[in-house]
Structures are given as structure tokens and as C-alpha cells.
Amino acid sequence: MSKSKSKSTKEALAPKCTFRMAVEGTSDVAKGYCHGSQALENADKTAVKLKDKRKVDGSLNIDKETKYLYPNDPRWDYAVGYDDKVFFIEVHPANTSNIPEMKKKKEWLKKWLQSKAPLLDAFPSGNPKFLWAATESGVHISNQASYMRKLAQLGFNPKRPVIIG
Incomplete structure (x- = not known):
């Protein structure tokens, strides 16, 4: 058996946790996996840019999949698998009041x-893990130190578009 064939056989037999497996192994969202970035709603697609679409492992609309389970909760929008990592994206107005x-x-x-969703939680995450993608109106957050400090504490740097990759 050739060296390359042996390697590909080993890779095929090795257990691998993929983004899709992590989504399908999460009962709240098990049927929500989408190929590519299809989970992103049309109005939100321009808020998220993917550097290399070939590296997208799939996507999940968390808000849509969990709205009946948690109707009054402040649900998050999306998870996107990219280059064997997961990014959690919220497309939301980016004003100081938000x-x-x-x-x-x-x-x-x-x-x-x-x-x-422990499988999604354990999945390797992008840096940063949580992304705030501003809606079409853009980012309108005061540069006042207290607001900048709050954003830093939360790990947010709102942008339009957010770029993954």
C-alpha cells in the first residue's frame, strides 16, 4: 500500500468531530445544520464576509431553531463553522444603547x-469566538471611555461587515 493511500485510509477511519456532528448532536438544534452559509437570513448575509467560502463547514441559525423552546429569552443569531472552528455571530444594531x-x-x-450544546461549546472556536455584526445602519457607539471599557469587557468589537477567515 502506498504511503499516501495509507494516510488517507487512516484519516477516513479516524473519528472526527465536525461542525455538522456538533450541531446534529445538540438536541435543541439537531435539524438546523445548513450547508455553507445558508443559515444566514438574506438581510444578514451582507453583514458577514467569509474570506474563503471553501473553508465554510456549515452554519446554524440558533435563533430560528430555538425560538419555540425559549420564546422570551434573548437568543443569539448564528453559529458558523469555518476552517474547523466555530464562530458565533449576532447581527444586531450597534448603537450605544444596544x-x-x-x-x-x-x-x-x-x-x-x-x-x-456541550458539543458546540467544546468545538474549537475562532478568535474572537463571539462576533457582533452591525446591521445596515452601521456602528454608532460613543467613543466615551466607559462604553469602550464595556465593549472590551464583553469582548465585542462591533463591525459591518465582520470578516471570518
Whole structure:
């Protein structure tokens, strides 16, 4: 057997946790896996740019898949698998007044990942893991130090578009 054939056979036999497996192994969203970036709703597609579409492992509309389970919760929008990593993206207005709401959304997502989606939580994450993609109106957050500090504490740097890759 040739060296390359042996390697490909080993790779084929090796257990591999993919983004799709992580989504399908999460009961709340098991049927929500989408190929490519298809989970992103049309209005949100321009808020997210993928450097290399061939590296997209799939996507998930968390909000859509969990809205009946958690109708009153501040649900997060999307998870995108890219280059064997996961990025969690919220497409949301980026005004100073939206910072507390985004904090609640991130807290909800972290709690949901830990309690309901451990496979997604354990999946290697992009850097940064949580992305705030501004809606069409752009970013309108005061440069005042207190707001910049809040954003830094939350790990957010709102942009339009956010670029993955």
C-alpha cells in the first residue's frame, strides 16, 4: 500500500468531530445544520464576509431553531463553522444603547452552550469566538471611555461587515 493511500485510509477511519456532528448532536438544534452559509437570513448575509467560502463547514441559525423552546429569552443569531472552528455571530444594531442587550444575548448563549450544546461549546472556536455584526445602519457607539471599557469587557468589537477567515 502506498504511503499516501495509507494516510488517507487512516484519516477516513479516524473519528472526527465536525461542525455538522456538533450541531446534529445538540438536541435543541439537531435539524438546523445548513450547508455553507445558508443559515444566514438574506438581510444578514451582507453583514458577514467569509474570506474563503471553501473553508465554510456549515452554519446554524440558533435563533430560528430555538425560538419555540425559549420564546422570551434573548437568543443569539448564528453559529458558523469555518476552517474547523466555530464562530458565533449576532447581527444586531450597534448603537450605544444596544450594549446591555448584547450582554444579555451573550450571557444567554454561553449558558445555552454549557447546558444544552456541550458539543458546540467544546468545538474549537475562532478568535474572537463571539462576533457582533452591525446591521445596515452601521456602528454608532460613543467613543466615551466607559462604553469602550464595556465593549472590551464583553469582548465585542462591533463591525459591518465582520470578516471570518
